[in-house]
Amino acid sequence: MTESTEKVCFVHDVESNLVKIGATSQCPHVYIAGLAQTWHQRGKFPEGFRLLGVMGCDYKFDLKKELHARFARWHKGNDWFDPVPELRIFISTETHGHACNECVNPSATEDEAMRERVDAAVAEAFRRIPSGVE
Numbered sequence: 349m350t351e352s353t354e355k356v357c358f359v360h361d362v363e364s365n366l367v368k369i370g371a372t373s374q375c376p377h378v379y380i381a382g383l384a385q386t387w388h389q390r391g392k393f394p395e396g397f398r399l400l401g402v403m404g405c406d407y408k409f410d411l412k413k414e415l416h417a418r419f420a421r422w423h424k425g426n427d428w429f430d431p432v433p434e435l436r437i438f439i440s441t442e443t444h445g446h447a448c449n450e451c452v453n454p455s456a457t458e459d460e461a462m463r464e465r466v467d468a469a470v471a472e473a474f475r476r477i478p479s480g481v482e
């Protein structure tokens with residue numbers, strides 16, 4: 349299965365307990381590493397970013413705009429949103445895990461068991477989100 353190049357990623361910032369809805373054409377894990385690096389340059393050291401889910405699409409900025417509009421009520425600034433139940437349900441039903449040649453062994457990308465492990469890791473990260481404003 350080939351993943352779309354353009355995608356929207358949902359990333360949990362453990363420290364602030366906010367979820368970023370960001371667009372990228374890179375591997376989401378490379379995207380997250382870049383995000384952490386940008387923060388470091390600004391003197392901020394996030395405890396950790398966790399990838400919650402990925403959505404492939406044709407035009408990442410269109411999808412991002414659509415999702416930002418959809419969750420506008422819980423927008424906290426820039427790409428960040430409160431992990432309200434609406435957003436968490438959306439992530440658990442509409443997004444998928446991620447594996448590619450850049451972040452896993454190339455031979456494993458075709459391996460169903462590996463894909464399941466990646467999905468499980470994403471589900472695990474997702475379960476760690478505190479309940480927030482329920």
Ligand SMILES: [Zn+2]
Nearest residue numbers: 375447448451
């Ligand atoms: Zn990857």
